[in-house]
Amino acid sequence: MTGEIVTHRLDGSALPQRRARGATEPVDARLLRTIAAALPADMPPASALGVETALEAMADATKAAIAADLDCFIGWCVEEKRPPFPAGPEDLVRYLRHLEGKGKKPATLSRRMATIASAHRLVGLSEKDGLATDHPMVRNALRANRRRKGTVQRQAAPLRYGGALDTQGEVKGFTITALLEACGGDAQGLRDAALLSLGYDAGLRVSELTAAAVSHLEPEADGSGLLAIPRSKTDQLGSGSWAWISPESMRRVQAWLVESGIEDGPLFRRVGIDRRRARASVPPQPYHSIPGNTRHWQERLRGAPATRAQVTYTIGETSLTRQGVCAIYRRIALAAADAGLVDISGAKLSEAIAALSTHSLRVGLTQDLFAAGEDGAGIALTLRWSSPATALRYGRKLAVRSNAASRVLGKVRT
Structure with a gap:
């Protein structure tokens, strides 16, 4: 039997679930965990209220980007046996050279320094403490990188109207x-x-x-x-x-x-698609002709009518x-x-x-x-x-x- 039936359901729970890589950690918790793991034991505690208000002022995307950049910086510090907090200007210059050696663009280097500065402010270190990211040595290193590499950034491929x-x-x-x-x-x-x-x-x-x-x-x-x-x-x-x-x-x-x-x-929203092919009718089968170890023997005994091809679209509930x-x-x-x-x-x-x-x-x-x-x-x-x-x-x-x-x-x- 040919033909197709298309149905629609507005039911997000019916969508097939993608396999998760693990429990999703809230972005605030991830950022704080990343910073806490790198703080020295003798560092004075930061103001809890100050941290709370700083996080409230940031967009989630900003906090996620800071956490990702810090993971890279802290990983380098562990390998080089350098303290991430407070970071010294010479260490930051070495880190910038490490990033340049890996082919990172000038915009990436500038963003990493901004990330490190934001993380230092978050734990109570401010400009008056003399942030290493503002040190002339670090600024000169960024300027030298821009002179060597130029500042042209790769842009997304345009989708013009035509x-x-x-x-x-x-x-x-x-x-x-x-x-x-x-x-x-x-x-x-x-x-x-x-x-x-x-x-x-x-x-x-x-x-x-x-x-x-x-x-x-x-x-x-x-x-x-x-x-x-x-x-x-x-x-x-x-x-x-x-x-x-x-x-x-x-x-x-x-x-x-x-x-x-x-x-x-x-x-x-997400659109789930369930495609089922057409099936020809199956005539009832006599009981004595069905092997004893057959699974679903009741279905063979009753037979099955023909079914048409069917496509079911399931519309999700979230964006x-x-x-x-x-x-x-x-x-x-x-x-x-x-x-x-x-x-x-x-x-x-x-x-x-x-x-x-x-x-x-x-x-x-x-x-x-x-x-x-x-x-x-x-x-x-x-x-x-x-x-x-x-x-x-x-x-x-x-x-x-x-x-x-x-x-x-x-x-x-x-």
């Missing part, structure tokens, strides 16, 4: 247009298309994308919409901001909401994770390549897919806006960048086409 915005045929590789075309019409495909379309329009960071909720959407009379962003990386105090959503993205989001049955809570979003981008990119929607193959295809990250949509929109002639200040405001310089870093080459020289000289030097 299509109607690619009037000069300059966009190569994966585009939003190609990825949207590769999305299917089932529950997973509708979610993926809504995720890509909304994330691109609003230039969302992955933390903003995973935090998006149904209640944050505000439809407009012309079919477009607004998305409330209660908090972001550059808005830790929660002042809030809004992003414009195109009519196309609003239609895609609505299609996903109707298909999934989601009415409130997180907008983008997608950062890793889940990245996996979705790469899965759709591979589907687009398999469908011949992009002209990439072989080793270059693997490299292009691996270069995609949760930041790719945001970088792609930034570059598209620069290519359209928008200025850095307007782009920074629209995409909630901390400064125009940050936005310019992602569109430096494209911004040249709309700078003062190109606008003035382009009219006379043709």
